[in-house]
Amino acid sequence: MTTETSNQERGLAERAYLTLRAAILEHELAPGTRLSVPNVAERLGVSRSPAREAIARITYEGLAHFEPNKGAVVADVDAASLVEIYEVREALEGLACRLASRRMSPQDVDGLRDLLAQHAAAVEAGDVETHYKLDMRFHARIRELAGNTRLTTQLELLQRQIRLAMYTTHRSPGGMPQAVTEHRRIVDALESGDPVLAEAAGRSHIGRLLRDLSAAERVG
Amino acid sequence: MTTETSNQERGLAERAYLTLRAAILEHELAPGTRLSVPNVAERLGVSRSPAREAIARITYEGLAHFEPNKGAVVADVDAASLVEIYEVREALEGLACRLASRRMSPQDVDGLRDLLAQHAAAVEAGDVETHYKLDMRFHARIRELAGNTRLTTQLELLQRQIRLAMYTTHRSPGGMPQAVTEHRRIVDALESGDPVLAEAAGRSHIGRLLRDLSAAERVG
DNA sequence: CTACGAGAGATTGCATGCAATTTCAAGCCC
DNA sequence: GGGCTTGAAATTGCATGCAATCTCTCGTAG
Incomplete structure (x- = not known):
């Protein structure tokens, strides 16, 4: 908005x-x-x-x-804070998927698949900027579909903090195909209409990012 | 004044x-x-x-x-908003239990059991005020043990919004024994050290409140 | 050459002035 | 008697004054 x-x-x-x-x-x-x-x-x-x-x-x-x-x-969002943020985001993004799975129409699913197709194309082309933008839009659309204003507000807040941290740490272009795969899994789960499955898909997506983060932290 | x-x-x-x-x-x-x-x-x-x-x-x-x-x-926190709040709280309280289960010491468990005993006694005595206070302290302690500052901040914010709504809607004294039972289940889960079990216990506790809320809404 | 102290500058936090806009209500016309 | 107009009071949003305090630098003493 x-x-x-x-x-x-x-x-x-x-x-x-x-x-x-x-x-x-x-x-x-x-x-x-x-x-x-x-x-x-x-x-x-x-x-x-x-x-x-x-x-x-x-x-x-x-x-x-x-x-x-x-x-x-x-703020200098350090690795420890980023872990906190991703922990919260994991739970909230899962919730968003669960709620969305209950309210989505087939048209909404189609809309997400459109986004997904564009995203996949961008990743295929190695377009990092577009990848980033479509990744954002994907999650934004899901929380919009969830229809919970407090949830939306919180996720947007977390998103901004993450974006701020992105500069401090590194952006991981290596995870682009992985993101598309996981997004697809999320859309599949949403389409199935199973709230539990949808939540699991959303959570594991963010959970993977969190684990990547922790791994990177141990290295650097 | x-x-x-x-x-x-x-x-x-x-x-x-x-x-x-x-x-x-x-x-x-x-x-x-x-x-x-x-x-x-x-x-x-x-x-x-x-x-x-x-x-x-x-x-x-x-x-x-x-x-x-x-x-x-x-703010006049209406039923719809309260549902939103509880949906978010359900996810976050589950997260708090999960995180707490990983960091708690046996002494921490003992501390919670102390709280629980006091709580049970208050409920036995029908002391609504003390019930309310100890219920708050129980959840406050868990999020403290979770050790995630953003999570804590958010849960406290939600708690205040709920408290504000409490006056508008009704406080449910009928749920007091239920609360103690569920809190005990949470402590048991925390003690087991199983994050998945702990999260489920925390979530179902809030989830039950959410369902009660929805039920009351349909009636009133 | 180093440690220290004093002073200048800058910043915060609070108080208040001021114009544009809105709300609310009383009174007037129909 | 009821609906509409007009005017006064109040409110918001922004600008600015001002004192206390802190920081930071530069000069000085040892």
């Missing part, structure tokens, strides 16, 4: 928040960067009030954290 | 937030109440800046929601 489209009608604080968030997610503001109110205010061309509010929101959402007497600092 | 709550050395905004949150959770500010900035500021004896910040935080945490051109309104 909140894409980059309507940036005009909201207040300054809202736009400041979105701009700041984008800057952080694009790594324009690297982890460790101090987000002082006057600094952010000037950067975004607003006064201190909306800047302060934007920073507060960023901090609430875990994209920055407060250091006493130092203000907000862009 | 101003601020008799715990006054830490935190800032005014922090205290304002805690005071306001307590007022909402104690139903001193009923669902539907408008939280206008000047009103809250006067109520808490602070200026508009910390009041505004407190309201923003309350809103962010789902205890109030924004109505355009009306400001924040204390």
Whole structure:
């Protein structure tokens, strides 16, 4: 719902928040960067009030954290935090699949298969950027189909934190075909209409990422 | 009747937030109440800046929601929202049990059994208030043992939203013995050290509450 | 050359001013 | 008597003033 489209009608604080968030997610503001109110205010061309509010929101959402007497600092999501995030995400993504399996129509399944086909093509072509984008859209679509607003909100929050961490750690292009395979398994499970199967498929997908993460951690 | 709550050395905004949150959770500010900035500021004896910040935080945490051109309104957590909340909680509480089962020491198990004994005694005596308190402490202890800060934060958020809804809907004293039984099952599972069993126990406990909720909804 | 201290600058947190907008209600016209 | 208009009070969102505090650098003493 909140894409980059309507940036005009909201207040300054809202736009400041979105701009700041984008800057952080694009790594324009690297982890460790101090987000002082006057600094952010000037950067975004607003006064201190909306800047302060934007920073507060960023901090609430875990994209920055407060250091006493130092203000907000862009979060450096380390491996341990990433494990925490993926543990929670594993449970929630499983839930999303379970809920989605109950509400999906055959048309919805077709829609996911479309996405899947595009995704497979992109991976076949080695297009990492498109892979990343379609992977996001796949999960976004599933949580949308789940129809649970709190779940959606949480998963989106986790997604952003992961995206922030992606820069710190490494993106794993090696897992692209694996992702497609697992996504297909998820769609198959969703189509079957079996909630247990669907949940298992969703969970194991994220669980695999978590294990990869732990493995990479042990190596590096 | 101003601020008799715990006054830490935190800032005014922090205290304002805690005071306001307590007022909402104690139903001193009923669902539907408008939280206008000047009103809250006067109520808490602070200026508009910390009041505004407190309201923003309350809103962010789902205890109030924004109505355009009306400001924040204390959330009226209806049955549909409660279902959403319990669906998420079911998954997360299961995760908490799973994680806890891996990190718990025998002493931790003993601690939970102590809690359980007190709880059982309170229920035996028909002490609803103590039941409620010990039920909370039981779950709080488990998520603490799980050792995942994001999970803890989320569960606490959900807990508060549920508590807010408790006033709107009904508290079910009939489920007290059931709760003790299920908690015992959870402790047994945790003690066994089997993550799968532990997760299932935690999930089914919340799942039962969710089903009770749905049943009550169909009746009322 | 190193350790330390003082001062300058910057930042946070809170208070308050101000304009645009909205809500609410009383009064008027039909 | 009822519906509509108008006006006043209130609210939000943003800008800014201000004091206390902290950081960080640079100069100085040992």
